[in-house]
Amino acid sequence: xxxxxxxxxxxxxxxxxxxxxxxxxxxxxxxxxxxxxxxxxxxxxxxxxxxxxxxxxxxxxxxxxxxxxxxxxxxxxxxxxxxxxxxxxxxxxxxxxxxxxxxxxxxxxxxxxxxxxxxxxxxxxxxxxxxxxxxxxxxxxxxxxxxxxxxxxxxxxxxxxxxxxxxxxxxxxxxxxxxxxxxxxxxxxxxxxxxxxxxxxxxxxxxxxxxxxxxxxxxxxxxxxxxxxxxxxxxxxxxxxxxxxxxxxxxxxxxxxxxxxxxxxxxxxxxxxxxxxxxxxxxxxxxxxxxxxxxxxxxxxxxxxxxxxxxxxxxxxxxxxxxxxxxxxxxxxxxxxxxxxxxxxxxxxxxxxxxxxxxxxxxxxxxxxxxxxxxxxxxxxxxxxxxxxxxxxxxxxxxxxxxxxxxxxxxxxxxxxxxxxxxxxxxxxxxxxxxxxxxxxxxxxxxxxxxxxxxxxxxxxxxxxxxxxxxxxxxxxxxxxxxxxxxxxxxxxxxxxxxxxxxxxxxxxxxxxxxxxxxxxxxxxxxxxxxxxxxxxxxxxxxxxxxxxxxxxxxxxxxxxxxxxxxxxxxxxxxxxxxx
Amino acid sequence: xxxxxxxxxxxxxxxxxxxxxxxxxxxxxxxxxxxxxxxxxxxxxxxxxxxxxxxxxxxxxxxxxxxxxxxxxxxxxxxxxxxxxxxxxxxxxxxxxxxxxxxxxxxxxxxxxxxxxxxxxxxxxxxxxxxxxxxxxxxxxxxxxxxxxxxxxxxxxxxxxxxxxxxxxxxxxxxx
Numbered sequence: 079x080x081x082x083x084x085x086x087x088x089x090x091x092x093x094x095x096x097x098x099x100x101x102x103x104x105x106x107x108x109x110x111x112x113x114x115x116x117x118x119x120x121x122x123x124x125x126x127x128x129x130x131x132x133x134x135x136x137x138x139x140x141x142x143x144x145x146x147x148x149x150x151x152x153x154x155x156x157x158x159x160x161x162x163x164x165x166x167x168x169x170x171x172x173x174x175x176x177x178x179x180x181x182x183x184x185x186x187x188x189x190x191x192x193x194x195x196x197x198x199x200x201x202x203x204x205x206x207x208x209x210x211x212x213x214x215x216x217x218x219x220x221x222x223x224x225x226x227x228x229x230x231x232x233x234x235x236x237x238x239x240x241x242x243x244x245x246x247x248x249x250x251x252x253x254x255x256x257x258x259x260x261x262x263x264x265x266x267x268x269x270x271x272x273x274x275x276x277x278x279x280x281x282x283x284x285x286x287x288x289x290x291x292x293x294x295x296x297x298x299x300x301x302x303x304x305x306x307x308x309x310x311x312x313x314x315x316x317x318x319x320x321x322x323x324x325x326x327x328x329x330x331x332x333x334x335x336x337x338x339x340x341x342x343x344x345x346x347x348x349x350x351x352x353x354x355x356x357x358x359x360x361x362x363x364x365x366x367x368x369x370x371x372x373x374x375x376x377x378x379x380x381x382x383x384x385x386x387x388x389x390x391x392x393x394x395x396x397x398x399x400x401x402x403x404x405x406x407x408x409x410x411x412x413x414x415x416x417x418x419x420x421x422x423x424x425x426x427x428x429x430x431x432x433x434x435x436x437x438x439x440x441x442x443x444x445x446x447x448x449x450x451x452x453x454x455x456x457x458x459x460x461x462x463x464x465x466x467x468x469x470x471x472x473x474x475x476x477x478x479x480x481x482x483x484x485x486x487x488x489x490x491x492x493x494x495x496x497x498x499x500x501x502x503x504x505x506x507x508x509x510x511x512x513x514x515x516x517x518x519x520x521x522x523x524x525x526x527x528x529x530x531x532x533x534x535x536x537x538x539x540x541x542x543x544x545x546x547x548x549x550x551x552x553x554x555x556x557x558x559x560x561x562x563x564x565x566x567x568x569x570x571x572x573x574x575x576x577x578x579x580x581x582x583x584x585x586x587x588x589x590x591x592x593x594x595x596x597x598x599x600x601x602x603x604x605x606x607x608x609x610x611x612x613x614x615x616x617x618x619x620x621x622x623x624x625x626x627x628x629x630x631x632x633x634x635x636x637x638x639x640x641x642x643x644x645x646x647x648x649x650x651x652x653x654x655x656x657x658x
Numbered sequence: 659x660x661x662x663x664x665x666x667x668x669x670x671x672x673x674x675x676x677x678x679x680x681x682x683x684x685x686x687x688x689x690x691x692x693x694x695x696x697x698x699x700x701x702x703x704x705x706x707x708x709x710x711x712x713x714x715x716x717x718x719x720x721x722x723x724x725x726x727x728x729x730x731x732x733x734x735x736x737x738x739x740x741x742x743x744x745x746x747x748x749x750x751x752x753x754x755x756x757x758x759x760x761x762x763x764x765x766x767x768x769x770x771x772x773x774x775x776x777x778x779x780x781x782x783x784x785x786x787x788x789x790x791x792x793x794x795x796x797x798x799x800x801x802x803x804x805x806x807x808x809x810x811x812x813x814x815x816x817x818x819x820x821x822x823x824x825x826x827x828x829x830x831x832x833x834x
Binding site for chain 2: 085089210211212220221222224226227228229233235236321323324327328361609631632633
């Protein structure tokens with residue numbers, strides 16, 4: 079009598095047979111276990127004595143099932159071809175830890191395979207099989223469900239998205255002194271429909287303002303969609319082709335509804351790959367318009383003389399990190415360098431680079447899977463060495479996942495470096511015509527600036543952090559701008575002070591000894607007296623945001639990633655306190 | 659985009675829209691066994707409705723598939739929410755369980771005297787129930803329920819996008 083197989087194992091095998099196509103079958107049969115892939119993988123480099131990190135081993139987890147259930151060799155000589163089946167949910171859980179926890183699908187092994195075997199494709203496929211029976215890391219479930227049901231990966235509601243665009247528009251109008259400067263939403267018949275990553279709305283809205291400034295100065299006829307605006311696609315990471323197709327379809331249909339000329343995709347590696355290259359296949363969609371990265375758009379604007387830039391405005395030394403999805407999967411590596419060269423003076427190339435660059439460790443959805451963070455950070459050793467060897471002050475990347483992944487690596491390996499994106503550098507380097515034409519002999523009219531020192535006048539802010547340096551920095555910046563600041567160094571003290579002082583805003587560190595920021599946050603929201611307190615989560619470990627996402631309470635009003643600079647702190651606190 | 663038809667004094671409507679941003683007497687949320695609102699629609703319910711909804715749910719503890727619970731809808735446009743624990747991810751007997759979940763939600767609404775109810779595409783998307791199956795089971799059970807009941811004035815099936823709408827439209831045409 080045969081061994082009994084669990085329901086989930088049965089379903090995984092059923093789906094496996096449906097998913098195998100000629101390309102996958104050829105790749106599964108082609109591996110000769112030469113070991114060339116091992117030296118290419120950042121996980122193997124960090125764990126040289128553990129064979130379970132080797133790309134071929136990881137691919138074998140799917141290959142053995144293929145041999146046993148699909149390929150004829152496994153039926154005839156199973157012991158020879160190492161054919162094996164899967165029977166229990168525990169085995170599926172083990173497979174989950176391999177395919178989600180030990181690979182970022184960066185494809186460095188794939189391009190170095192002499193047999194042309196794309197291990198990352200197997201890995202993604204295995205993820206998809208597990209997701210179809212509900213076996214996945216909690217973070218993957220969290221993000222996937224948000225993207226399925228709310229329409230974007232970070233659960234940003236439509237009203238919050240629109241509100242952020244309006245807020246950025248007001249900032250620009252103030253900066254230009256011109257109420258005609260717009261971030262147009264759902265404008266019909268535009269040349270450009272601009273799609274973004276929800277991370278920009280939630281954590282970094284200045285990238286939206288920077289892009290809008292560039293479009294404005296270039297005189298672009300552009301718009302942003304009110305719905306279907308998220309160009310990221312968690313289907314690429316979870317292996318769920320249905321999600322991948324659904325997300326792509328929403329975006330494409332919106333561009334068609336607006337009769338947009340082309341879709342411009344903001345700087346995001348997996349978003350670019352998914353939207354431009356993969357989603358048309360997942361969703362079986364013929365996309366009738368041009369899709370391009372905003373890197374190309376910005377580069378063309380400079381080349382065509384539509385915007386002028388002055389590289390002197392970006393001080394410091396810069397290196398460029400190629401996103402795996404942009405460079406290895408889409409061949410986008412020369413254009414970002416060309417653009418970078420136009421907006422900064424001191425560039426230091428990272429080695430290896432372009433298609434041979436190492437992953438930031440944040441790819442493949444890794445930033446959402448906090449259970450594997452120690453493995454991920456350990457695997458980032460080679461990335462840290464690469465970064466450090468450049469001696470640059472800034473690492474530039476065209477990917478939001480890379481921004482988070484690199485920020486984590488920089489912090490973990492204590493590197494003295496900051497992460498930025500091309501859109502920020504181009505915006506910073508912009509030569510604004512109005513400023514240039516003022517004749518030198520004329521005294522420029524003083525633009526009435528807001529009273530900086532009084533921005534937070536009358537506001538009480540509680541700074542909660544276990545690191546004294548951070549508390550001192552936050553306190554001095556906020557006090558210099560008119561706030562009354564009180565401090566707490568741990569969770570219990572924070573709650574005590576909240577009750578006693580009733581601050582208007584709390585900046586709350588997540589990672590603290592004792593009661594962590596997540597527990598404090600939940601306590602605030604569940605306390606009727608404190609529930610309405612505005613909270614800004616501050617963390618140097620983006621994956622810890624999950625501590626907040628998972629809580630069954632209303633979300634915080636804002637987030638800040640460490641390290642925080644003065645400008646960012648003021649900017650975000652103003653937004654949260656609705657101070658214009 | 660919207661279509662509707664009259665069945666036994668009840669207007670049944672299919673449309674595209676966000677069910678968590680909809681003015682209706684009660685809408686159905688496809689709930690988890692632990693009755694935590696979680697992410698996706700749950701996230702929208704928390705953000706738009708406030709913390710009181712989860713607090714109310716916590717009183718019920720945990721649940722089994724096809725169980726349904728009712729809460730207020732906090733600050734949302736809707737007045738109430740039926741939290742219906744549906745089957746997920748290819749689990750055994752998924753069609754029967756989904757049918758019971760839909761019927762139990764309708765029964766609960768009737769029991770509470772509601773005249774208007776809105777459903778999402780139950781279990782489609784994240785939980786992986788294929789759209790054609792989801793649409794067929796939902797409309798079959800709504801149709802069967804209405805044959806024996808004249809309690810509802812309006813039943814709305816509110817799907818997320820055009821991709822969901824098309825298979826539902828096919829099944830809607832068979833509804834009688």
